[in-house]
């Protein structure tokens with residue numbers, strides 16, 4: 349099922365929560381809505397589900413308008429952050445629920461329901477838990493029951509609102525991998541809301557980055573991470589170092605460091621910011637042209653990567669660098685050492701209103 353959103357607008361009283369949101373989702377895609385708290389992710393998901401009305405715009409499923417359809421008629425599976433299971437029902441009955449409450453004409457036979465529930469419990473690896481009650485399960489297990497329950501009615505679209513938000517880091521990671529696998533096997537068009545960038549980058553085919561009710565960027569995880577379209581996306585996706593300065597004849601002057609901004613010959617009095625990912629901070633032991641001096645403040649090994657915190661005396665800025673363990677051993681640096689750094693890559697967003 350394809351989903352198309354056209355210019356969706358939504359106010360809550362005076363507050364403009366969604367501003368002309370347009371988005372096309374291909375059949376079988378797994379899309380993440382990623383953004384900070386209050387950016388409008390949940391409101392958009394609820395509007396797609398038919399749980400919330402929109403002010404303007406329209407929604408099409410397989411090119412057919414669904415705005416006038418109720419949530420039930422849209423044939424959507426919904427999974428919330430808090431499992432929302434029926435506590436008085438066993439796992440089996442929770443999963444069977446959506447099928448059992450169908451009108452008689454559409455209801456599968458008892459045997460068909462049983463087969464389906466057994467199949468789904470095997471899928472979520474809870475086949476031995478059918479007789480338990482939700483209170484006898486861990487958080488991760490409950491969320492898997494919630495997913496099995498959402499899938500039981502064979503939805504055309506699966507919507508997940510921070511599905512792993514309430515779980516601890518390790519369980520989240522397992523469930524993420526598992527959601528990816530489930531999606532590969534079932535190919536249900538799925539949209540999930542998260543404010544966790546790692547989760548979005550790890551799981552989604554495409555990421556929609558939202559900020560203050562607008563879409564900032566849409567792209568594959570690699571596209572949005574490697575080529576952020578705005579300073580907001582740079583800041584929001586992963587750690588980043590800021591090189592703040594002024595433009596002089598197309599060069600960003602930042603303390604003792606200058607950087608030629610490709611394609612620009614501008615002067616600007618406005619503060620201009622260069623963005624540098626930690627893995628793009630090069631560290632040298634010897635001084636070279638156009639490097640700046642920095643002091644090593646902390647060294648943290650995280651797996652095969654070494655995170656290094658640095659301080660620049662010229663600008664009084666703190667920086668983070670990431671290097672491989674191998675390179676760290678070659679460099680042989682210690683806390684307190686003086687090193688020389690330069691960005692291997694730096695992205696500058698030139699201010700719009702500049703003076704030449």
Ligand SMILES: Nc1ncnc2c1ncn2[C@@H]1O[C@H](COP(=O)(O)OP(=O)(O)OP(=O)(O)O)[C@@H](O)[C@H]1O
Pocket residue numbers: 360361363365383384385386387388389390391392543
């Ligand atoms: N029913 C409502 N009435 C009034 N304001 C609302 C309502 N629902 C959401 N809002 C407001 O709309 C904005 C967007 O909320 P929404 O829940 O969509 O954001 P979100 O990106 O999902 O945030 P979070 O990650 O915190 O869940 C927020 O400022 C919120 O306060």
